[in-house]
Amino acid sequence: MTDADVPRHPEAFALWREVQDTRVRTRLGGFYYLLAWLLAWLFSADPLALLASGLGGSALFAALLLARQLHCAELGDNPVQLQRWLDQHWALLLLTALAWGQAHAWILYRAEFADSALIATLATIAFCTAMTFNFAMRRQRALLAIALLYLPGLAVLALDWTRQLALLVTLSCYLSYLLLVLGRSHREYRATLAMELKLLEQQARLDLLSRTDSLTQLGNRYQFNTLFPALVAGAQRRGEPLSLVLLDIDWFKRINDEHGHTSGDACLQAFAERLRKVFRRDGDALLRLGGEEFGVLMPNTNLIQAAALAERFRQDLAHNGLHLNGRQLPLTASLGVGSFDVEMDDDADAFFRRVDRALYRAKAQGRDRLVQA
Template sequence: MRPEVKMSSSAFKLWREANDMHARSRFGGFYYLLAWCLLWLTSRTPTQNLWLWLAGGVLLLAFVMLRIAHEPRGHQLEADLGQWLRRHWQLMLLQALIWGLMLAGVELSQALQVSHLMVMLTAVVFATAMAFTFPMRRRPCAVGMLLIYLPATAVKFWHERETPAESAALLMYLAYMMLFLHRWHREYRIGLEREMRLRQHSEELDQRSRTDALTGLGNRYQFNVLLANWLAAVRRQHSPLALVLIDIDWFKQVNDSHGHRAGDLCLHLFAERMRKVFRRDSDVLLRLGGEEFAVLMPNTSLEQALQLAERFRSELEQQPLQLPALSLSITCSIGVGDYLPLCDDSPEAFYKRVDDALYQAKSKGRNRVELA
């Protein structure tokens, strides 16, 4: 599962942890079932007490199904991810407890006649696997290791309390694995932080590639991507899409008369004026290059786009831009059009039709709005 929405850093870390947790534990329950079958087949009397072996197998199979079914499906919110992780750890710890008790019961049972070596080897392997596979959260993982390891070890110590050397060695190994759990937990967190930094860096680069540095509006690349994607959606949904192209009149004279620094500030203030008029959440404002700007307006009729375009032109004409120590009166020419399926067989055709309207507004004396 990949994130469908942009997440905060903390939510992304939980999302990654939840998906790692599920991917690693999804089929882990099969190993418990397999180990139970091995204990049964290596017992001295596998044909006896079949109901006990079968009951244990059914119980472990139920955990297999629960672990597979408990997916972080559709979770994107931080609270949902945190709740999913808590519940999955509860499921894992419950299985660890039951497995530890089952091993202790096999160790205690005289009827099942399973090798003590096989029982302790199984406890060691599964505790080690817990530490290696699930170091995401150190505390619950350590609890899971103890639940798997200690019951059978306690029974072994009770049986061999006169010669506790093997039990002491098993406890030393457990302490050793706890140290490794600390190391693996730290390495997992370091890897997670690195992935987070790479993700943030990638998002920053993507944002820069789509944003005009001077005005903060979308750039030509973003315009081309959005126009193609939105036209495809419009064709499927039969919804309206309007495009407004804006060109600052006689902008070269601003640079020639007041310098390029004043020209850059003029472009920045012009973009701020656009934001005040085209301020709906659905409106996407872009700078296509130089002094040419665009507004993509989904779910907007031609009449609505025309009204907003005329309002912007009129307010710009009446209210000069306020530069430091300079009041700059400028005007703009505007072309407005909406998508017409019979005319616009491609994004380029739609753009050209509206761009022709902009050219017409300029050729008719500028400071006017023309319909495509």
Template sequence: MHNKKDLAYQYLCNDLFTRSKIGPVFYVLSTLITGLLAGFHTSTSVPFIAALGVLSIVAIIRLTARPPENGQASLDKFVHKHWVLVFCCVATWSLFFSWTVYQFGLSSAFIFGLVSTINFSTAIAHQFSPQLKRALFCSLLCLIPTLGVIVLFQPSLQVAAFALVLYMPYLMLTAKNSHKEYHDHLDNKLQLEAALVELEVLSITDGLTGLFNRREFNHQLEKALAASNRTKQAMGLILCDIDDFKRINDSYSHTAGDDCLIHVAKVLKQVFTRETDIISRVGGEEFAIIVLDDNENSAMKSAENFQQALSASICSTQGHEIALTASIGVVRYQAQMNIKLHQLYDLADSAMYKAKNNGKNRVEYAAL
């Protein structure tokens, strides 16, 4: 499972890509329309053709450069590539439009291009505000070259330059607010997801022992039966009941009884160590284990190992040393057997009670 920092970074990368999708298309369209309005289509114009070509190539790359999901280094590489591409778009457009302003001054191309420039700078500042410093750098890069050309070469457009200068502080302030709102929203999203994960864990976990609860056991048993039929491999079901558990509660207290249950769960985890072993607490003092890929009757062998390990252990609680034993029933399911889920459980349950009736602290096997 990802930690919060890694997950936040993954979301940030995904958002950068999502917010970047539509922008490249508008750079191409704005360059094309500005060029047409300036009359570049009537004669060869190297800056126009070059800008259109570069922006078209960058647009394709930006639209296909999806963020990976395989580690910090790959995500860092994606972010670096993303900002290089954004910088290429902004620099190409800014240089092209500045050249247009230098060539033509006040014109329909200037008016359209100026509106596009302001739109681009605004979109960058807000859409990419998750990384504020880079967003502001590219946003201002969109405005400053045009501002410089107006001041140096087109004094008749100084009102437009004044408007751009006045707009910059507002742009930076709103970008800062957008940055804060994004990260507040991201924090809330991560907290909600963490709460949902915790709720999901609680819904399938026994609060005392940390094992699966009865509800999840039923679900896992159904999955195991289906997997056994699909893979043609046997599976084992083991039911364990702690012997004389009521006496432990009555003699030592329910707190001591809880400590005994925790002790049994610990021993179970020490015996059933395979990743495919599924351990659950299915009742007050009753536990169930699903053993997948039950080759050479490993369920029976593991049940015997657990019976021996538990009887050899001591639970220390509240100054008392309590010896524990369990009565255990085992059933082995062969793939494609004509038996229902509850029948399989009942067989293991019957074997467990047979062990209890035959003297306790023993393992009984139920044949199908």
């Protein structure tokens, strides 16, 4: 997944990050459970006498390993799907912990495994340590997994506490250490995640600034160049209408010359605000393309609908002008309007040129008018 595919919503990003970390950290874990069982079985007093249980345990841990591997597919950024994946994978982790905890207890209880009991105990310590450091993102679930791994063996040792007192105390002390480290690892993970979210928020803010015209707060030319081809491709693929309105403020240079550039900037801001009031549907994209030229992208809008809305804007502007610095400033605009047509437009550039020619015809015919492409 590329940087562009990283979820931008904080909730989705937090779940996505947890899924990615879990997928990376779980890949080899299942293999070592199988390996630990094989070592404990093969180094027992008589492996052949324990053939049925040895093969049964091997099949169980091999199946859990396979389930982990098959459950590591790529996911999108849907929070519901991400949460479902985490719940399912944690079920596998907890089931594996339960299986090993019971296996460790059984190995400690059976005299046939006396020679390999230390192998199982060391493996249990390793698995709990790995759980503490690698899966601390979900503290409560990690605690449950450690309990499933650790407590059955402690219970068996407690049954023979007079002979196993030293080992029992040592393992109990190590368990307390694991619990302390788990809390610290959880806090560190959440702090790292919070930092990533903050960086993501800053990146989104910078991305917005790079796509926004600082004067009018409309989209800028960069955003238009990114959005326009995508909308054209989508309209072409789905067979949906897409209209484009290009607007040019008439005689804008006179405003700068007669009233100053400050008034010119105020005029552009007021013009953008008037655009927002008329083209206010959720799907409309309002953009300042440069200087006094503006554009409106209108998905799911045919030529008749777009032309009617654009003409309403033109007439309102011509009749009322703009209110600037306590007085009314007469103002008009020339407009070109077109709708994407697969028979006339080979691509987005051809569509834009067709509407741009309509805008220039409106200016050449005397301005303050709308020409359809």
